[in-house]
Each structure stands twice: as structure tokens, then as C-alpha cells.
Amino acid sequence: MLGIDIQKPPKGKWHTPPFDPRFPNQNQTRNCYQNFLDYHRCLKRMSRRGKSTQTCEYYFRVYHSLCPISWVQRWNQQIKEGTFAGKI
Structure with missing residues (x-):
């Protein structure tokens, strides 16, 4: 459906995500979950519109x-x- 099996991290030098003011605390569990949801929502939305999913990277x-x-x-x-x- 969403190509979940073939997902590999994109190439490039980026080891840690930048600061997100929505999640200022040390516990990043909510940040993890929210970005997982955002990724799949982005894929769904871009696929519906027939646009490139590169922005979801x-x-x-x-x-x-x-x-x-x-x-x-x-x-x-x-x-x-x-x-x-x-x-999603």
C-alpha cells in the first residue's frame, strides 16, 4: 500500500534531528510518534495529488x-x- 517494506533512510550526513519546539523535553517519545504519523500522512496526501513524495523525506x-x-x-x-x- 505505502511501500513500507522497502523503506531505507535517505543518503546524506544527518545524524540527529533538529530541535522541534513542539517537543522541548528530553523524552522524545511523542516526537517520534508524531513524526511517524506525519510521514505517513504526507505520503498519503502527496500520492493522492500525484505529486512527488520527496518532501516527506x-x-x-x-x-x-x-x-x-x-x-x-x-x-x-x-x-x-x-x-x-x-x-493517518
């Missing part, structure tokens, strides 16, 4: 930097199964 890089791999794998599996709790 920012969210992809942020959630790949912040989120544990096990969470991302679980969320992607839930999306495939249609049981993901977030609104």
Missing part, C-alpha cells in the same frame, strides 16, 4: 533517528493489518 529521517526499530516495525505491521491506532 524530512519526517522519515526524523522518526528513523528518534524511534526504536522495534516500534517502527510494529507500527508498520499494524498499518498493514489495519489495526494501527493512529489516524
